[in-house]
Amino acid sequence: MAIFYIYILLLFMIIAAIIAVETKYLLGAVICIGAVGFGASIMFLFLRAPDIAITQIVVEVLGLIILIRACISRELTFISGPREFFGVVVSVVIIFVIFLAGIRVLETLPDFGTAIFAEAPEAASQTYIAEGLQKTGAANIVASVILDFRAYDTLGEATVLFTAIIGATVIMRRKPKKLLEDE
Amino acid sequence: MKGMTIIVKTISSWVKVLIFLFGIYIILFGHLTPGGGFAGGVILASSYVLLMLAFGREFAEENLSLPVASKLDCVGALLFGAVALCGLLYGAAGFFWNFIHQEYLVGTDYEFNLVSAGTIPLSNIAIGLKVGASLFLVVLVLSMFRPDTSAEDSNEKE
Known part of the structure; x- marks a missing residue:
């Protein structure tokens, strides 16, 4: 059931990202970026990563405050004019190349929402999870990784x-x- | 009168204490519960940003001025480096060696207490101080910045 909510959140985030790119109002674009960030935060909670969720939501709040503060003090909030042809061609080519590379890379990733150490018995993270509490004494494995092992x-x-x-x-x-x- | 309306001021003067306490809790319990130095530091910074948004920049600067904030930033960075260097000096086992846990606490059943994990809570406190002070500095510096062309009309928006 959790994976169903995650797909709804993904759809919401993709729609918000498209609106952020396509809208003409600067403030609306900033708010849509904030919606993408909050969706990502809730998604991290569904994927059982509360550390990342807390960090994501607090950084998102602070970044949104700074961006809105920067937006409302500007007079020009409209972006208009035709798009440059050369820039569009270069962007499409770069996106296509990244897409081709991504097809090869994404095949090697584990399924969405599953941990990578479940498929790699030789990975270093196996050691961190098995011996993290013993070696560092920290009950939070994330803290023991980011402040001791790494x-x-x-x-x-x-x-x-x-x-x-x-x-x-x-x-x-x-x-x-x-x-x-x-x- | 600087800042927002009296409703916002009253609410934020109550809420800022709770946000600050929550940040301290996130930092201190970073090795036991989700959270840690970075997230707690951002929460500490956001309590001061709330103060700045509600009461105006001058009020926030009276509480935590720019030189004090930059000194706190440097103190946090120095503390983090000092904790790392202590591991190097103590047993010559290496930079960032968790010497307190390895020497004194290993094998005991301190593991789920607040005082456990050796240098990890100390590093958490240092990083929380550093991140909180520096993110507050970012907002302070950005709100101080005025381009010369719009110096007049930005004063009344403040």
């Missing part, structure tokens, strides 16, 4: 966030010339 990944993620904040604060400071003159 902590370098988290270090890289923290570095990316740190660099992004430095870039944002440097580029968007209020009075750059005045600050430089004071010093």
